Amino acid sequence: MRGLVLLIKLHHLGLAPWIVFSIPSGAVLGLQVPFAAGIALLGVVGMILRNRSLVLGSSMSLLGLMVLGKVTSDLNALEPIDTGVLLLQFVAILFLMEASLPVVQYEEDFALLGERNDELSGRVATRLASWLRSQLYADARLGIVSFLTSLGLLIVGSLAGVGIGHLAALAVFVLAAVVALLFLLTYRREPETTGRSK
Amino acid sequence: MFTPKAAAYFGLCTVLLALALTFQDWQLAALILPIASVFFLSNLSGLPENVRITLGRSVEPSESFGEDDVRVELHLENRSGARIGNLEVHDVLPANVKPDKGSNSVHVALDANANEELVYKFPSPSRGHTLVGPLLVRARDPLGLYMVEEKLDPDTVAVLPKPEKVRGTELRPRHLGPWPGTIPSRSTGHGSEFYSLRSYSSGDDPKRINWKATARYGRLVLNETESERVTDVMIVLDTDVAFYESSERELFERGVRAAASMASLLLRQGNRVGLVLQGIERGIVRPGFGKRQERRILYMLAAARPGASMLPTGYVVSQLARLLLPSRAQVVLVSSLLDTEVASGIEQLTVDGYSVMVVTPTPTLPADYESDSEKLAFKILMLERENLLLRLERFCTLVQWPEDVPLSSRLRTAKVRRIRQLAH
Numbered sequence: 001m002r003g004l005v006l007l008i009k010l011h012h013l014g015l016a017p018w019i020v021f022s023i024p025s026g027a028v029l030g031l032q033v034p035f036a037a038g039i040a041l042l043g044v045v046g047m048i049l050r051n052r053s054l055v056l057g058s059s060m061s062l063l064g065l066m067v068l069g070k071v072t073s074d075l076n077a078l079e080p081i082d083t084g085v086l087l088l089q090f091v092a093i094l095f096l097m098e099a100s101l102p103v104v105q106y107e108e109d110f111a112l113l114g115e116r117n118d119e120l121s122g123r124v125a126t127r128l129a130s131w132l133r134s135q136l137y138a139d140a141r142l143g144i145v146s147f148l149t150s151l152g153l154l155i156v157g158s159l160a161g162v163g164i165g166h167l168a169a170l171a172v173f174v175l176a177a178v179v180a181l182l183f184l185l186t187y188r189r190e191p192e193t194t195g196r197s198k
Numbered sequence: 199m200f201t202p203k204a205a206a207y208f209g210l211c212t213v214l215l216a217l218a219l220t221f222q223d224w225q226l227a228a229l230i231l232p233i234a235s236v237f238f239l240s241n242l243s244g245l246p247e248n249v250r251i252t253l254g255r256s257v258e259p260s261e262s263f264g265e266d267d268v269r270v271e272l273h274l275e276n277r278s279g280a281r282i283g284n285l286e287v288h289d290v291l292p293a294n295v296k297p298d299k300g301s302n303s304v305h306v307a308l309d310a311n312a313n314e315e316l317v318y319k320f321p322s323p324s325r326g327h328t329l330v331g332p333l334l335v336r337a338r339d340p341l342g343l344y345m346v347e348e349k350l351d352p353d354t355v356a357v358l359p360k361p362e363k364v365r366g367t368e369l370r371p372r373h374l375g376p377w378p379g380t381i382p383s384r385s386t387g388h389g390s391e392f393y394s395l396r397s398y399s400s401g402d403d404p405k406r407i408n409w410k411a412t413a414r415y416g417r418l419v420l421n422e423t424e425s426e427r428v429t430d431v432m433i434v435l436d437t438d439v440a441f442y443e444s445s446e447r448e449l450f451e452r453g454v455r456a457a458a459s460m461a462s463l464l465l466r467q468g469n470r471v472g473l474v475l476q477g478i479e480r481g482i483v484r485p486g487f488g489k490r491q492e493r494r495i496l497y498m499l500a501a502a503r504p505g506a507s508m509l510p511t512g513y514v515v516s517q518l519a520r521l522l523l524p525s526r527a528q529v530v531l532v533s534s535l536l537d538t539e540v541a542s543g544i545e546q547l548t549v550d551g552y553s554v555m556v557v558t559p560t561p562t563l564p565a566d567y568e569s570d571s572e573k574l575a576f577k578i579l580m581l582e583r584e585n586l587l588l589r590l591e592r593f594c595t596l597v598q599w600p601e602d603v604p605l606s607s608r609l610r611t612a613k614v615r616r617i618r619q620l621a622h
Contacts, residue, residue: 063210067213067214067217067226070217070223070225070226071217071221074221074223075221080223080225081225083225083228086225086228086229087228087229087231087232090229090232091232094232094233094236098341101342102305105305106305109301109303109304109305112301112303113301116298116299118299118300119299120299120300120317120318120319121299121300121301123300123317124300124301124304124316124318127304127305127306127316128304128305128306130306130307131283131284131285131304131305131306131307132305134283134284134307135283135284135340138283138284138340139340139341142236142239142240142340142341145235145239146231146232146235146236146239147232149231149232149235150228150231150232150235153231154228154231177211177215177227177230177234178215180234181208181211181230181234181237
């Protein structure tokens with residue numbers, strides 16, 4: 001468990017160079033090393049200081065750079081990156097960012113307990129560890145399943161052979177995507193009000 | 199309900215779609231797929247359809263004199279029929295209260311139909327009413343896209359002022375109740391103090407025969423005692439202590455302790471006692487008897503805060519005495535007497551026939567002054583207060599209570615001084 005937490009705390013060190021060096025150098029004005037180092041540092045410092053803003057900032061920067069890289073390659077008509085790799089990078093950024101948040105929360109809650117050795121604090125620490133384990137497990141499961149689902153959908157999409165260049169097909173695709181998102185957002189979900197119980 | 203994070207993801211999808219359309223890049227559009235999958239999976243298995251969590255809290259002790267740690271037990275029961283993996287539990291506490299065992303803020307996972315008991319302890323806060331809660335329990339799916347919040351109203355921990363052990367005090371109101379008590383009634387009856395002699399008549403208790411007097415007068419003479427009864431008392435706590443800042447808090451707390459001690463003593467003696475809080479926070483406990491009344495008074499005193507009132511204390515006291523007390527009853531004013539206007543109200547009360555006792559915590563001299571003008575101002579203030587004390591001594595019982603002196607001894611001294619004055 002500690003190893004996993006350490007891995008998540010330091011994940012920016014691996015993720016940042018991977019993303020930054022896979023985008024066209026023009027997107028970062030040729031400053032790939034400083035960009036990668038800066039983002040990695042921001043993320044690691046954020047994790048050490050338990051500062052959510054820094055962690056989110058670092059991950060969002062990677063996301064932004066990834067999209068910027070894609071747009072740059074579109075504008076310069078460069079060879080596009082493999083879709084599977086792009087998808088993997090995207091999922092990795094999102095889910096490692098999501099995994100960082102419970103780790104930060106866990107460390108914050110743990111810091112509140114301080115150096116206390118009493119039974120009540122011990123019980124809280126145990127519950128926290130159990131909660132973190134279940135969170136990380138759920139995050140990992142969601143990440144893997146969503147990646148595989150996306151990959152599967154892409155393969156099915158390529159078999160159907162609908163060209164994105166056709167305006168009508170594109171419009172239908174966009175409309176379907178928006179409707180699907182709205183449906184997924186609202187399906188079985190009624191806006192809930194604050195409840196009270198005693 | 200959806201969290202801001204869900205909205206942010208939706209925004210990201212929109213941006214990706216817009217870019218995909220602009221650059222006609224289907225790879226960008228494909229990035230929406232994982233987000234859509236996450237929404238779908240979170241919706242499907244993230245949170246139970248109907249989140250039902252029953253909440254409860256017990257606080258022990260909910261009332262104390264500040265000697266014991268406060269133990270808070272939070273009870274959670276998941277009645278959703280499915281596991282809730284991401285539950286944030288936060289029992290809101292004031293900034294000055296920090297748990298020293300356990301924690302008031304934890305994240306837990308709760309199995310279906312499981313009960314969870316979260317316990318934490320904190321050192322007893324200082325005198326006052328401390329709110330424990332509200333308890334906020336937020337159930338989220340693993341990624342925090344949806345959230346359901348349950349709330350439990352706060353409980354109050356009342357740390358009451360601890361009354362000092364006061365043996366007795368001399369009150370001489372003219373109004374007395376019908377029940378036996380400790381206040382001499384200036385009439386014969388059952389009591390402990392000798393009152394007069396009278397001739398023996400048949401049916402009298404032979405134990406009361408005064409044999410020395412019988413020998414002197416040559417007929418049977420017996421002792422009569424002064425009956426002792428109860429009275430109605432209104433204790434007024436003047437919370438205006440606009441004084442030298444460093445000593446203000448201590449002076450005020452001494453006043454609260456004096457009011458609590460007097461209330462406890464007078465109720466123990468069987469009197470009907472009420473309380474008036476006069477200051478920035480006002481409150482009234484109507485006169486009553488017994489232990490419950492003591493609890494009510496201490497509970498109100500626990501909420502007292504220093505600060506000046508809009509209405510002058512003298513005016514409030516004289517008006518409320520008429521409303522709450524029978525005429526010629528007893529009023530006990532606990533005040534630092536830093537406002538000289540209080541004298542006129544007390545004078546009016548004595549004119550109306552009320553018996554007034556003023557208990558005044560004596561301000562402690564500051565160790566040093568910030569400037570000469572401040573020192574001068576302090577001296578003027580103290581001189582004005584001395585003048586007021588001299589004026590009050592003429593028509594009421596005055597008890598000055600310096601720091602580090604038991605209140606009991608000062609109450610005894612006040613009694614002696616009053617008797618001497620009467621003798622002169």
